[in-house]
Amino acid sequence: MLKRGKTLMLPAWLSRYIDVRHAVRRRTSLAFPLSLAGLAGLVALFVAIPVVYIFVRAAGADLDDWQRLLQARIWKLLGNTLLLVAAVTGGTLLIGVSMAWLTERTDLPGRKILRWMFAMPLAIPAYIGGIVHLALLRPRGGLLPQMLENLFGQPVLTPSPLGFFGAAFILTLFTFPYVYLLSGAAFRSQHASLEESARMLGYNAWQAVFFVTLPALRPGLLAGALLVALDILGEYGTVALLRYETFSSAIFVQLSGRYDRSAAAVLSGVLVTLAMIILWTELRVQGQARFTQMDSSWRPAPLAALGRWRYLMLIVALGVVFTSLLVPVGVLLAWSVQSFLDPQTLQEVFRTGSRGFGSFAWNSLWTSTLAALVAVTLSLPVALFSVRHSGWISRFIARFCQVGYAIPGVVIALSLVLLVNRAVPILYATPFVVVIAYVLRHMPQAVRASEAALNQLSPALEEAARISGLTAFQAFRHVTLPLILPGLLAGGALVFLTSLKELPATLLLRPAGFDTLAVRVWVWAADGFYVQAAPAALFLVLASALPLFFLLRREQIFK
C-alpha cells in the first residue's frame, strides 16, 4: 500500500507548480463540506478551550492582582526573557547557518556524517544537556574545574554555565539544529545561477554569500528564528537550572506561592499574548517563504573549495558536535555505566512497582503513543477541510489549531487543572489529562504534517474515485488515507517524539505515583542524583532518536 502511494504521490518539487488550492476551489461542492467543516470546527473548539479559559480567568482576576503584578518584577522579568530570546535566536542563527553552509555548500570533509551529527541534538532535551554541562563546568564544583585544580594545585577560573551567558550558551547548543535543518534545506534548494550571476557581476565568493545567498534565504531563516524565539519564550527548566530568571519563572513562582491562581492566570495570559504575536509573525513569514522557490531549470550550486581553511573549519564543526552531542551522550553513558556498577543504585533505579524503571518507560511510551494517535486523528478533518476546501473559514480553523505552539506547557497544565477538575472531575488526576495536554500542545505538528501530506496528493485522485461511485467517506478511506499514510506517520512520529520529552505539563498534571521518564530524570536530577537519573535520561534520548531518525530520512538532504 505504501509502495503504491509512493508512485502516485506528486514529487514535492512538482506540487509547487500546480495550484492545488485553485484546483480544489472549483470542487467545493463535491465533498462533504458541512460535516467536515463541523468536525474541523469541533477540533478547533477543543484546541481553543484552554486558551480561552486562561484569558477568561485573567480578565476575571481582581484589580489588586493586576496592580500587584504590574508593580512587581514583571517588567524586569520581561526584559530578561526578551534578552535571552534575542541572544539565543542570534546564536542559533550564527551557528545554524554557518554549519549549514559548511555541510551544504563547501567541500568540508565528512559532511555527510556531520549532517546527522548536527541534527541529532534535537533528541536531547535542553534541560538534560544543561544538567550534563552544569555537572562538568559548575564553578569550583564541576568535574573540569576540579580536574584543573588537581592538576595545577590551585583553583583555575573556568567559564561558568550559569546565569545569562550560560543559559544562552546551553539553549543555543540544543536549539541550533532547527535553524541548521531549515537553512540546510534552503541552501540546497537555491539555484546555482543565483551565485553565478553575482560572481559575474563582480562580487567575489564571500561577497556573493553575504550579499546574495544569505539575503535570499531570509524568509526561511526568519521562520526558523521565530520558532526558536517561541521555544525560548516558554522555556523554564533550563533557565531554572542555570539560575537565570525569565517570565515563565514568574508563573511558577505564582503557582508555588500564595493560594491564588488568578495571578498565575494573569501572567499566563500575558505570556500567551506575547507568544501569539511571534506565532502570527511566523505564520506570515512562512507564507512568504513559498515564493522563494527555484524555477524549473534548477541545478545545485557548486561546492565552494575551502582550501587551507578546510581543517580549521572541520575543527570548528567538530567542536559544535562535541559540545552539543558527544559530551551529553558520553556523560550520560558514563553515568549509566556507573549506576549499573553500583548495586545499590541499580536497585534504586530498577525497583519494581510503580516506581520502577519499567513503569516510567511504559508510562512515557503509552501516553506519547496515544497522544500521537489522537492528535493525528483530530488533525485529519482540519487538514482535509483547509487543503481541499480552502477558504477563509477553513484557513482560520487550521491556523487556530497552531495556537498550541504559543501556549507554554505550564499554561496548558494550569488551564487543564482548573478546567478538568470543574468540568470533568472523573478525568481529573488520571493519566488521560496528561495525554490531553500532549495533544493540545502538539496539535500544530499533527495539523502541519497532515496538511503537507494532503498538499502532495492531487485532488484528481479523489475526484476519480467519486466519479467511479464511491461516497466521499469511501473515497477518503480507500484512496486518500492509504496515500497520505506515510505523511501521517511522520506527523505521529513528531507528536510522539515531543510528547516523550514533555516535562512541565506532566509534572503538574500527573496523578500521584504516575511518573514518566522525563519526570523521573527531573526529580532525580533536581536532588542532585545524576547517576541515578542517567539511565532514564539515556533511554529518553535513545527513544527520541529513533523517530527523529525516521523523520530525517524523509528529508532530501539526509537521503
Next chain:
Amino acid sequence: MNQSRMISLLFLLIFALAACTPSAPATPSAAAMPITGATAEVVPSATVKLSAPASIEAASNPAATSAAQAPVRGKLVIYSGRSEPLLRPVIDAFKAQNPKVEILLKAGSNSEVANALIEEKANPQADLFITTEMFTVQSLAQQDIFQPYRPAGADLLPAEFIGPNNSWVGLTRRARVIIYNTDRVAKADLPKSIFDLTDPKWKGKIAAAGSTNGSMQAQIAAMRQLLGAKETEKWLVGLLDNKVTFFGGHTDVRKAVGTGEFALGLVNHYYYHLQLAEGSKVGVIYPDQGEGQVGLITNATGAAVVKGAPNAAAARAFIDFLISPEGQKLFAGQNYEYPLLPGVTLRAGVQPLDAFRLVKVDVVKAAQETDATFDLIEKVGLP
C-alpha cells in the same frame, strides 16, 4: 528541495525542545522553618481536641488506636512538600509492614501541593498531606481541607505540635542554620547571626533557597511575626543587595557550599549533616544565640489526613507509623532530623536543641498572615 516542508518539520520539532522545558520543577523542598513553640493560642486548642466535635470522624474510626490494627490495604496517595529522598526511608519501612498497601507519592513544593489540595477540595484525590513546615498545613486546616485525626501516640508529643482541633500532627523538627565551607571561611570570621548575612563582606558569597521554598517562606513568616514587616523587609533587601544566590531547594545550596562555590549557605540543619556525610569540608553555625539576638528559628514537618480521602484508614495508619518510635528513629537516623517523640535518640553529631535559645512563633497567627508574607516576598522581589 522542499523548503516549506522543512519549515513544517522544524516547527514540529521545536517541541523537542519546548517539551524539555520544565515549567514547574518539583522543588526539593525539604525543609522548613522552625518555629518553636506555639503560643497560648495554639495550646488551648490543642488541649481541647479530645472533646471537640471536630474529632467525630476520628473518634468514630477505630484507627485512632493505631498500632495493633489489621494491616491496611489499597492505594495510599500521599501529596508531599518534602522531597522524595527524605520520605523514602519511612515509606519503604511502612510498606514492609503493610505489603498490601500501594503507596503513590506526588512530591512538589509545599505551596504547589497545597494549591492542588485546594483545587481538589470538591474532588479529593489525596489521602495524606505531608509538609515541611507548620504554616502551610495550618493554613490549609483553616480552609477546611483536612479531617481531624488524633493518633494514639499523639499524647506523647509536645502539645504545640498538634494542630488546633487535631487537624494535623507534627512529625519532626528542624533548625534554620548557616552552613559554611571551612576552606573559604576562617573560624574567626564566622557569622553569628542571620543578620550578619547582609554584611557586605559576604557579598556574592552566600547561597539560600528562594521564595518557592517552604522553609524559606516559613522563615520569612516567622521573622515577620518576631520583628515586624519593616525589619524583615530590610533583611530581605539586605540579602538581595548582598547578591545572595537563591536556589529552588536546599540540596543545591548544600552542594554549592560543599564544593566551595559559596562560602555560606542558609539551610535547615540536616542539610549540613547530609553534606558532611558526603565528605565535604563544611561546618555549621546555630545563629543568633548571643545576648539581644532573636534566637534560633526552628520549624516542624507535619502530616494531615485529607477530608474526603479515598483511603483515610491507610492515611491514619501511616501517620501512626510516622510518630511511632520506629518512624521517628528513621527520621532521626537517616535524615538527621529532631524527632518530636521524647526518648528517641538523635543521630550522633546532631546538636541537641536544648542547648539553644529558640524563637517562639504563633503558628495559627502565622498561618493567618500567609498572604501578608507573600505580599512581602513579592514586594522585595525575592527570586
